[in-house]
Amino acid sequence: MLNVKQTHEDPTDVLDEVRFAENREPRCPCVLLIDTSDSMKGDSIAQVNKGFAELLSTLNSDDLASLRVELGVVTFGGTPKVVQALDSVDRIELQEFSVSGNTPMGEAIRQGFAMLDTCKTMYKANGVPYYRPWVFLLTDGQPTDEWKEAAAMVHEQERGKHVAFFAVGVDNANMEILKEISVREPRRLKDGKYAEMFEWLSTSLSKV
Numbered sequence: 001m002l003n004v005k006q007t008h009e010d011p012t013d014v015l016d017e018v019r020f021a022e023n024r025e026p027r028c029p030c031v032l033l034i035d036t037s038d039s040m041k042g043d044s045i046a047q048v049n050k051g052f053a054e055l056l057s058t059l060n061s062d063d064l065a066s067l068r069v070e071l072g073v074v075t076f077g078g079t080p081k082v083v084q085a086l087d088s089v090d091r092i093e094l095q096e097f098s099v100s101g102n103t104p105m106g107e108a109i110r111q112g113f114a115m116l117d118t119c120k121t122m123y124k125a126n127g128v129p130y131y132r133p134w135v136f137l138l139t140d141g142q143p144t145d146e147w148k149e150a151a152a153m154v155h156e157q158e159r160g161k162h163v164a165f166f167a168v169g170v171d172n173a174n175m176e177i178l179k180e181i182s183v184r185e186p187r188r189l190k191d192g193k194y195a196e197m198f199e200w201l202s203t204s205l206s207k208v
Contacts, residue, residue, distance in 0.1 A: 019088075020126040025067040027130040028208050029086050029119055030201075031112040035139035036077030037103040044140060044170070044192065049096045051198030058202040059089040065206045066090040068131075072115050076108035077101050086119045105139060106147035109181070113153055116163065131208055136201060137167045137182070138189075142174035151181040158183040168197060 034048060052073075059065045072086035078101020084092060116133050123130045135154075157163040167178045167186035178186035189197055 017126060019091075020122075020128050023067055023088065024128065025064075027070050027088075027123060027128060028068050028134070028205060029070045029072070029116060029130060030134040030136060030205060031072045031074065031086065031115055033105075033108050033112050033135065033137040033139075034073060034075050034097060035103060035105070035141060036075040036097050036099050037101055037141060038077070038099055039103075039141050039172070040077070041099045044194075045097060045099050047192060047194035048138070051194045052097070053094055054195065055198045055202045056089055056092060056094060058199070059205065062206050069205050069208075070119070072112070072119070074108050074112050074115070076104050078104075080104050080108040080111050082111060082115060086115060102144040103139065103141045104145040105137075105143035105181075106145045106150040109135075109137070109147070109150035109154065113157065113163075132161065133163050134205070135163055135165045137165070137178075138170065138197075139168075139173050139178075140170040141172060142177050147177070147181065154181055155183055170194075 036045065040048070059069050066089055069089050070086045071084065071089055071092060072082070073084035075081050075083050075097055077099050083095065083097070112135050116135070120130065154165050158165060165182055166184060167182040168189050169175050169178050169186055170189045170192060173188070175186060175188060
């Protein structure tokens with residue numbers, strides 16, 4: 001049994017120590033940046049919720065992926081929000097996303113990278129190896145905030161091989177802006193096939 005000393009440490013730090021002590025597998029962190037602006041209302045957000053549920057189910061059904069893959073979620077509708085801190089998929093509770101406001105994509109990207117920086121610091125502090133992190137952006141529009149600084153951040157992180165960034169545009173997404181943000185060619189999701197996109201993501205993460 002692991003003995004946890006009673007100290008004045010941040011309780012979150014203690015919980016992370018326990019979490020990593022119980023599971024010493026190398027981690028594959030993946031941050032999902034999900035557009036939840038008003039234009040995603042109706043069938044689009046319903047399919048995203050369904051796809052996210054299937055993503056968790058698929059990864060949890062794979063014994064190794066359930067221990068290695070860690071997911072974090074930042075939504076950007078009105079205000080960017082971390083709705084799921086990076087954690088092992090077997091510890092994540094299912095939730096539904098709702099829509100509101102405009103599309104602050106630039107700030108969402110910055111929050112996603114900040115989340116990864118914090119997580120990598122925890123990995124290193126606890127001696128846990130990790131694979132190259134993934135960031136997966138899904139949007140049906142274009143940024144309504146300043147995004148060029150975020151784009152420069154993506155390019156810098158890709159050059160240093162610190163992250164693999166993927167962008168997917170749906171419906172009226174501005175693919176030209178996505179091309180400036182992502183080093184990899186952004187993909188357009190045809191006919192709103194969200195299920196296929198999440199299936200690809202779960203399969204790809206499992207293979208890692």
